[in-house]
Amino acid sequence: MRKAKALSGKRKQKPGGCRTVAAAVLLVLSLLTGCSRERMETRREIERILEAAESVAEDRAAAHILEKYGIEAAAEGYWTQAYNDFFAPSVNPNVVVFMEHGDRKFCVGIDVDDESVLWDNFQREEIDAALQGYLTENYGLPPAYRAETVFRLEDAPNYSVATPAEWREKGYDHANMVDFCFEGQSAEELLARMEYLEFHDSWLSMEQSLEAVVFDEKDWPICEGGYMEWNLRLYASPEAEFVDLSEKYPDIGGFPYFREWRRTCLRDKGTEGQEMSDGFFAFRSLESEGITITSRLPYEIEDIIEISEGEEQWEVSRGEGRTEAYRLVSRIFEVTENAADSNYATAIHVPAEFAARYEGPLYILRRKMEEGHSAETGRAEVVKQISSQEELDAIPGDESRRDYKIYSNGTYGMSAGYQYAVAEKIGEE
Structure with a gap:
């Protein structure tokens, strides 16, 4: 009898043990219920944005281009910035519409909740030419063999960084979008609105050394918190075309074709002023029996x-x-x-x-x-x-x-x- 009583005693729980476990379970259930409710609200908001994009995005983009430039452009499709990911859903009302007019492919950005938010890069070539011309004239550089300019305005909406591969393969890129009409504004005026700007310029057989290019931050007015970067490259061979399509830094490909590389960055730190960093590298080669x-x-x-x-x-x-x-x-x-x-x-x-x-x-x-x-x-x-x-x-x-x-x-x-x-x-x- 004593043995049975002893064994029974071992099964006794501490006072309040059941209540503690029950409270923990209720807490977990309440948290899950709260998360589930928030998740459902997020999903409904994303679905609302997707439905709105389907009904208004293409028509609003076409109307914007007609009013702004007086041309009729065809909408080929659109890309919503809102997406329903379980771990990191995005409730973003911005939509990129892919447009075509003649042989020109461009993008229009709209906000499904705000008809006043309208952006496009129909004039990106004209704006690029103005900025590239400013760089060339300021520093006496010849026309570039390859040139690329990527910029974002200070008040640009929050578009996702990379255009989907299916649209890139069709020749679209939603970079360099603006909310104004370019009518020959000066480069200084354009630069003052830039929050982010990248130049990628490459030359062939240029006698001038890139080391002699001296950047003056006074030449580059940028908005508070703005950032600019120049990547100037000099090549010894046209094969540079095959290694300069997407490589940002020349230490990961194309060694036999590099002669010089100049990278300069200018950052505005608000009330702290501006900061400039500069780097120059020359490339030298030796060849022996086919090995370089x-x-x-x-x-x-x-x-x-x-x-x-x-x-x-x-x-x-x-x-x-x-x-x-x-x-x-x-x-x-x-x-x-x-x-x-x-x-x-x-x-x-x-x-x-x-x-x-x-x-x-x-x-x-x-x-x-x-x-x-x-x-x-x-x-x-x-x-x-x-x-x-x-x-x-x-x-x-x-x-x-x-x-x-x-x-x-x-x-x-x-x-x-x-x-x-x-x-x-x-x-x-």
Whole structure:
């Protein structure tokens, strides 16, 4: 009997235990109910915006263009900024309508709740030309080989950043939208309304160095909190077209085609004044038997030397007693000096024509020169495998671009105290 009583006693709960659990359950249920109610209200608001966009967006956009420019443009479709995502829904009344008039494709932005909110980029080419002309005239630059301007006005509505891929493929871009009619206003007047502005200009075979371009913040009136950025690039070859379509920074592709790069940023910090940052890099290349090494200053190309001592093979340890043998197919490149700072990059470029000479894949190897010993005593390792033509053909995307991007195989920061070479694998033990 005592045993049974003892066991029964173990099942007793502390006073108030049931009430505590019940209260916790009720709290969770109330929170879920509140979240569910808020979620339903958000969904209804988003559905209302979507229905309003379907009924008024295209007609309102067409009427806006007719009144503003006196032309009849066809609406090809629209894109609502509101969307029903479970974790992060967007209750945004702005809608982008994709329009076409003749051979010109452009966008109109409306607010389904406010008929006075109307934006378009029908005149983006004219505004771009005014801003580009200002840049060219101020600094004596010739017409650019490639030019792109992206801006956003101070009071622009909250449009999503990227145009959907399906519309980009059709030639549409909702950047550079304005709520005024461009009638030859000066660049200074346009700039004063800009909250964000980017220039991407590229030149071929220009004698003037981009380092000589001196930006004066007084030339660029911007609104409070505004931000501007120039990316001026100088190329040595028209192949730049294949690497300058969307790359913002030239340290990730196209090394063989760069000569100079100038990047300047101007930021307005309100009552604190303006802040300007500036960077300039020159690119230098050396070529040996089809292999090109390109470096950007402050890493001097003269700090990389070629070695040819009849060496034909490097051994690479793979651990657990395994060793791979590689036959060198290029000369050995030795880095002799450390860069002045960490802001540098260097690439070994292996063109498709060079890789096509060999049946198997090629590799970039490096070998560390041990302190007090020659590099021959250092351990060799594989830095990167160079893609074969078959692998290139399997890569989706534009065929004309992937050759330049894939075959710009590099180390992106060759280090002092190392030797580098291109090789093919010939065996494994």
